[in-house]
Amino acid sequence: MKTLLLTTLSAAVLFVSGQAIGAEKSARDIVEQAELNAYYSGDDGRSAARMIITDNQGREQIRQFTILRKDQEDGGVQDMMVFFSRPADVRDTVFRVVKRINDDDDRWLYLPDLDLVKRISAGDKRTSFVGSHFFYEDVSGRNTALDSYEILSEDDEKYVLKGTPKDPGNVEFSYYEVVIDKEHMLPIESTFYNDSGEAYRKMEVLKIETVQGYPTVTHSRISDLENGGKTEMQFRFMKYNLGLPDSIFSERSLRNPPAEWLQLRD
Numbered sequence: 001m002k003t004l005l006l007t008t009l010s011a012a013v014l015f016v017s018g019q020a021i022g023a024e025k026s027a028r029d030i031v032e033q034a035e036l037n038a039y040y041s042g043d044d045g046r047s048a049a050r051m052i053i054t055d056n057q058g059r060e061q062i063r064q065f066t067i068l069r070k071d072q073e074d075g076g077v078q079d080m081m082v083f084f085s086r087p088a089d090v091r092d093t094v095f096r097v098v099k100r101i102n103d104d105d106d107r108w109l110y111l112p113d114l115d116l117v118k119r120i121s122a123g124d125k126r127t128s129f130v131g132s133h134f135f136y137e138d139v140s141g142r143n144t145a146l147d148s149y150e151i152l153s154e155d156d157e158k159y160v161l162k163g164t165p166k167d168p169g170n171v172e173f174s175y176y177e178v179v180i181d182k183e184h185m186l187p188i189e190s191t192f193y194n195d196s197g198e199a200y201r202k203m204e205v206l207k208i209e210t211v212q213g214y215p216t217v218t219h220s221r222i223s224d225l226e227n228g229g230k231t232e233m234q235f236r237f238m239k240y241n242l243g244l245p246d247s248i249f250s251e252r253s254l255r256n257p258p259a260e261w262l263q264l265r266d
Helices: 021-039 136-140
Strands: 044-054 060-071 078-086 094-099 106-111 116-120 147-154 158-165 175-181 186-193 199-211 214-224 230-240
Touching: 021 147, 021 158, 021 175, 021 186, 021 214, 078 136, 094 136, 199 230
Parallel strands: none
Antiparallel strands: 044 060, 044 230, 060 078, 078 094, 094 106, 106 116, 147 158, 158 175, 175 186, 186 199, 199 214, 214 230
8 A cells, every 4th residue: 555654756847958848857757657656556455554653762652553545536636544543542543634636635633532523734744643753744645746856866776856845935844855766666765854955854665565466665664863763664454446435535434433444354
């Protein structure tokens, strides 16, 4: 299933010189293909996931949850729900996303102890997701239209691209570099840089497996390069093309999870 993190893919750069548009088109094609492979494999999908959160003193916390995802169209609108099962302090918490293309994604968090559905504002999308080093935006992926891209280098195995936000006032990073593996056309590393040009956040793919013919990230890691600490994400029981009904992806499912579709099977 599309791994949550695989968060940062975006567009191209326009050269003023005679090299011009070909480089822009090439960069955009690369990024859009990688986005499809990372976030839109199959028509829908389900996965069990575990996050291992390690702080800068080596203390660990674990979060376990199940993800359901359905595409309305490839590269377009997408529904996703994340149902937490462990530990006790997050059990029955549910995160819902409606991914948009020409607008901000819609995000909600259901807090069972308060019986409260909290809307996650666009300004909070790059804040911690349930205490991890992942951001809310990492779960569904950053909108490719929000950044400009240029190709920094290429060899037989990978592309290296630079992403620059079109609206730098809305994000905490100045730019980022993303490495895209040619074999699977998946982003395998993203490093974020601050205004001083220092790397402060890094995503790494640790394992890729083929599931029902789709190259799929099954182990990834986000690291805080400034303050220390990291979060690893592990996936299992992944399955595509389940035929998930649209009715699952609704506010009703926040309080009444679709138990039939949350049963994990090989």
